[in-house]
Amino acid sequence: MTDHAEFLRRAGDLLGPRGLTCDADLVTPWLTDWRGRFTGKALALASPANTGEVSAFVALCAEHRIAIVPQGGNSGMSGGATPDASGDAVILSLRRMDRIRSLYPESRMVTCEAGVILQVLHEAAEKERLRFPLTLGGKGSATVGGLISTNAGGTQVLRHGAMRAQVLGIEAVLADGSVFDALVPLKKDNRGFDLKQVLIGSEGTLGIVTAATLRLLPEIGGRCVIWAGLGSISDARQLLVHCERVAGERLEGFEVMPANSLAAVLDHLPDARSPLAGVHAWHALIELVAGAGEEERLADLAESLLTQPFEAGLVEDATIAANETQAEQFWRLRDSIAPAERAIGPAMQHDISVPVERMARFVEAAVPQVEARFPHTRAIAFGHLGDGNVHFHVLAPAGAPRGQWEESEGKEISAFVHDLVTEWGGSISAEHGIGQMKVAELGRLGDPVALAMMRSVKQALDPLGILNPGKLVPLAPEAASP
The missing domain is CATH 3.30.70.2190 (Alpha-Beta Plaits)
Known part of the structure; x- marks a missing residue:
């Protein structure tokens, strides 16, 4: 059994009163995801001030076998930053690490910490007559670390690519507390695997992004x-x-x-x-x-x-x-x-992609199929047609009880939509990540070879399984069986 009291004492000594709290009033706001779909419990909320503190804290968690749920702006769409109901995990907030370390106008690069808010990054770039070529509706709360961890998309992917394309270098703390420092970008570097790309989109399951070097572009006229x-x-x-x-x-x-x-x-x-x-x-x-x-x-x-x-x-x-x-x-x-839909009533929201050239035909085929299979629902699709990603939402029948409907018919609808997407050669997650919301569906529909590779990487980098457990990486079939 983990000695929580001893762990909390040592963590408090390490991070100080600003860096660790168990106060329910301070912790509770971060226990529910942005959509209100998932609520968990946490042993404590840790808020380190720098990479050194993150490193030491993660090492302490590894020693005590304490699970860690990394969290940026808590604006994710798949429950990837919400702890489970056990109360045995700590939330690791990166919000205090909000410093822009350097900005080089001549080379059009910026190095910033994981807690920097996207809108703040935009404003810093604009002061130098530059711009960061990724934006989305939640730019006032989304953080650089969260955007990297989920490989976020947005409305400019058509021209500039998702977050993966913006990252030139990365700094991350691994599951044993060691620091992977690859912040300095090189135009050519052929020393093996591009390890930063392994961490991008890994949703905090392989390492905790603490800083990144990002590309900037000239301002538009x-x-x-x-x-x-x-x-x-x-x-x-x-x-x-x-x-x-x-x-x-x-x-x-x-x-x-x-x-x-x-x-x-x-x-x-x-x-x-x-x-x-x-x-x-x-x-x-x-x-x-x-x-x-x-x-x-x-x-x-x-x-x-x-x-x-x-x-x-x-x-x-x-x-x-x-x-x-x-x-x-x-x-x-x-x-x-999205907020207009929420005001109407419950809906099952699907962040999907199919090959760009097939998306229009997919929507025309899928909407009537869903509405015929689930009477009195309404299916709509909107979003980034240019990069083959639409938000395919299915609105509940009038009067459906919020919460109850999503857990009953709503789950059947999502499985049906995901089956359709898979048949069309697409993805059940285009830009919002897998988190805990889609992890079972990924296990059901994902390519067995790809899933085995993911599990192998997870085991190699996080053998204790303490980094964001239950998110992104589905359990092997034998492990998932009762």
């Missing part, structure tokens, strides 16, 4: 945001192909949403209005960007971009944001879909 109304998601797919061909690297984002998602947002936001006057089955939000000195060309590009689709009947109507305020209003409509 301007942007042009277009809102287009279309008759179908297949039309949106054709428009995307057209935009990629005409706009090339200037195409920064391409998001889609159906009419009922826009209607839900307009009901949810009392001061919002539809960008277009008519009714359209689908909407596309398109963002074009230009470098410094090229911004005047954007308006002409936007006009020419729409000419052919209008003439071909592909686009039913469209408007170009007249200024930055209107551009932000367009994006606000897109970013408000």
Whole structure:
């Protein structure tokens, strides 16, 4: 049996009163995930101030066999930063480690600690006339460490790639307390495995990211945001192909949403209005960007971009944001879909991907299949059509009890959706991670060879199994059997 009292005494001596607390008032807010789907218990909340303290604390946890649940902004979507119900784990918060260690404008790199909030990173880059090319709706709470640990995506993946593509170097504490220091980036380094890539997307199961060196890009000279109304998601797919061909690297984002998602947002936001006057089955939000000195060309590009689709009947109507305020209003409509849905009632939310060229056909096939299989539900798909990732949500029948419905019919729906995605050659997690929410489904549907490799890596780097247990890596079938 682990001596919790002795462990807590030594941890308190190590981290001090600011670094360790068992006060329920301070710990409780971090025991439930952002969606409110998972709630656990914790032995304590640890908040180290630097990498040295993280290292010493993890070593102490290894000595006492204490499980560790790393946590950044607690804004994850899959329960990956929430402890289980045993109360035997500690939450390891990286929020105090929020320092930008260095920013090099000439080489366009920044080294920052895991607790730096994404919006703060954006602002630091902007002061140097640079930008960090990843953003998402939760930028005010998401942290660098969490973004790396989940390989987060967002609305700019179409052009710049997910978080994995932004990481040049990494610092992490491993399960025995040793520090993996690979912060200094090299253009060419052929000394074996790219170990930082093993840690990116590992959800804290292989190591705890404490700092990273990230790439920055020159600031944009301007942007042009277009809102287009279309008759179908297949039309949106054709428009995307057209935009990629005409706009090339200037195409920064391409998001889609159906009419009922826009209607839900307009009901949810009392001061919002539809960008277009008519009714359209689908909407596309398109963002074009230009470098410094090229911004005047954007308006002409936007006009020419729409000419052919209008003439071909592909686009039913469209408007170009007249200024930055209107551009932000367009994006606000897109970013408000999830909270608007929550206000309606329970929903099963699926973060899925299929090959880009198949996504429109998948949506057209899957929506009626789900609604026929589960009467009185409503299936909707919205999001990043340009990179083959949509959020496929299934809304509960009117009056369904929140909490109870998700655990009954909701689970059947998710299994059905995941089966469909797998049949189409896709992934059950495109950008939100596996966490604890999808770990059983990954075990059910994942490739056996890939799962065996994951378990082998986990065993090698965390032989005691103390790093975020129960997340991401499914148990082997024999271990999962009663």
